[in-house]
Amino acid sequence: MTGTLRRRLLSMLLGGIVLGLGMNASARAEELRIGFIAPMTGIFAQIGKDMVNGFQMYLDEHKGKLGGADVKFVVEDNQGKGDAAVTKAKKLVLSDKAQMFIGGLLASTGYALAPVSNEEKTLYIPSIPAADDLTQRQISKYPYVFRTTWTSSQPHHPLGKWACEQGHKKIVTIAADYAFGYEVVGGFQKAFEDCGGKIIQKLWPRLGEKDFGPYIPQIKSDADAVFSLMVGPMALQFPKQLRQSGFKKPILGGGTSYDEFILPFMGDFAIGDVSALQYSAAIQTPKNEAFVKTYRANYGKVPSYYSEANYTTAQLIDEAMKKSGGKYPGAEKFIAIMSNIKLDAVRGPVHFEDRNPVQNIYIKKVEKKKMFGYPKAELWNVVIKTYPNVSQYWTYGKEKFLKQPVYDKNYPPCKYCE
């Protein structure tokens, strides 16, 4: 610890001295330089830690090598901001000579970093940013972007269909008022209404809202269920306040409303709520069980999708590097190699279409139970239904899907709202 501290101090001093000259990382042969951008300070710092831990764990398990190449893994803090992410990405590429950069958290950061990949002709893997259009309508605009986890609407098309099949007829949506919220609600609404359901009201509390007092009384009483999309601390407050207000009907949620990052902090009020995502820590496979146990032993918490996403990203790079013989072949070729890989990931089988994964989507119910031999009963996202091979275009077909505009606050239009 003191060693690294001293080294850091020294490097800082040196950095100060050669600021004008600039430091350049001299590259050795057979070295893979990966830049990683995550919020390490600010309100999203904990999520950033989960992201880095996921990637780091895969590296540690493989002795710091991916596909035979020594990995130089540089983490940069973007404070959760798009502007800072741009500067940090440029630093990674220009100063550290990173061959690819990974990460970012918010969809807006994804949109901020994609142009950097163009300017620097460097591979960018938005492992978390889910903005639909990065791999849909704007895919040709950003040829160096390759996504490994999800698009916002991807898990919510199946959830919409599932909700309809459960016999729900009328649903009220309440979602954080920003692009990610629009895309999640849009996907859910589209699939739900195509199957015959009706969205009768859409409420949009601002991002970061913690008091839902003004919204809960507005929820129409003839709704069968509520669909919520909450992010971060909002996710803790909303279901709690809704249940406290005496609401007894089912609550459905977008992926981030109930992911494992917040689930441990939720009370029993969340039991029975249903959400959808491409990962649940409660997937009953030996591979996932091992992953959860190792991760929990290392970092003291159940892995969230933020961790799994980056673990799987590392795995994908590993496989692709193996195929290219341990040498990084440049962004275009590397993307071509990755596109043809069929991954046996922690979350299940994954392959790629249009630089975006095709994978299982899990419909999950919050239950309190003992899992994987842990002694205490805890809240888990127990999988109740699996939709295999779900692509970002769901069942609509690429052509037809891309003809409609990107999901927005007013698209699909709320036909049954009054």
Add this chain to the structure above:
Amino acid sequence: MMSSQKFKILMVAVALVALAYIVPHSSSFVVLLATRALVFAILAMSLDILLGFTGLPSLGQAAYFGVGAYLTAILATKFHVGLGWDFWLVVIYGMLIGAALAALFGLFAIRATGVYFLMITLALGQCVWGLAYRWNSLTGGDNGISVTARPTFGLDLTNERTFFFLVFGFFLFTLISLYVLVQSPFGRSLAGIRERELRMQILGYNTWLHKYIAFVIAGAFGGLSGVLWAHTNGLVSPETVVLTTSVDALLMVVLGGAGTLVGGVIGSVIVFGLREYLSTLVPWWQYVLGGVYVLTILYLPTGLMGIPARIRQARGSSDKSTKSATPEKLVPTPS
């Protein structure tokens, strides 16, 4: 007095020439940071006109920065305007829209002073943020607008070094214009308002109008920095207009020294240096930045530009004390 002023100008000129020489010979990351710091230096200088020269602490400077940036981004992406020679038109539009917004906001804000002025400008600035965040069809909401192409007119602005010189040119233009402004009779009357507004009113000055004009000019240069930022950063999002941008600008001015113009530049370089460079080296960079702020405010209320005066003062007082101490020694102590 005049010679010291000339000396100061010479010092600034030497520093600028050194900057223009050293930066392009540094690594590309340093060029990138320097470009960013200069754009913010323009914003900080525009704020200094209000804070340092007129005594109006504004917390809404990001609003003009934001409209300039959004205007550039919207024109470039939706109308393909400003990507050739018409970039210079966009620069003028940017300054005009900044000035127009300031002219509007000034009507509300100028009546207040001190903390009330601070609060009103903060609230108005947040209105712009709110618009940027909610007006999805125009601003792209939270996702913002990516400006992927830089203008091309004979120069290859995708080259970061060329672009640095462009920004450097605008920076010089701002520095010189604002310097001429504060040295003008108008600028002197602003300083008079800062020192004692009542006296200026008694002398027959329309202080409201003076402050209003200063506010509009600051808005125009805020808009200019916004235009440059859109092309520097390649992304305009609500983050650009958020409160922290205003606070950053204010801190840069205070750190460097309000009422000096150059202080804002020094503040901007230090803030960018610490935030963007130190943060790549150590995780506890925020403590350093915080520490610098606290120490400056505690021990250097006049900012870093106040250091020479401080030294002179200290030397002067120590000279005096030695002078006064020597005669004492000469006086034989009766024992």
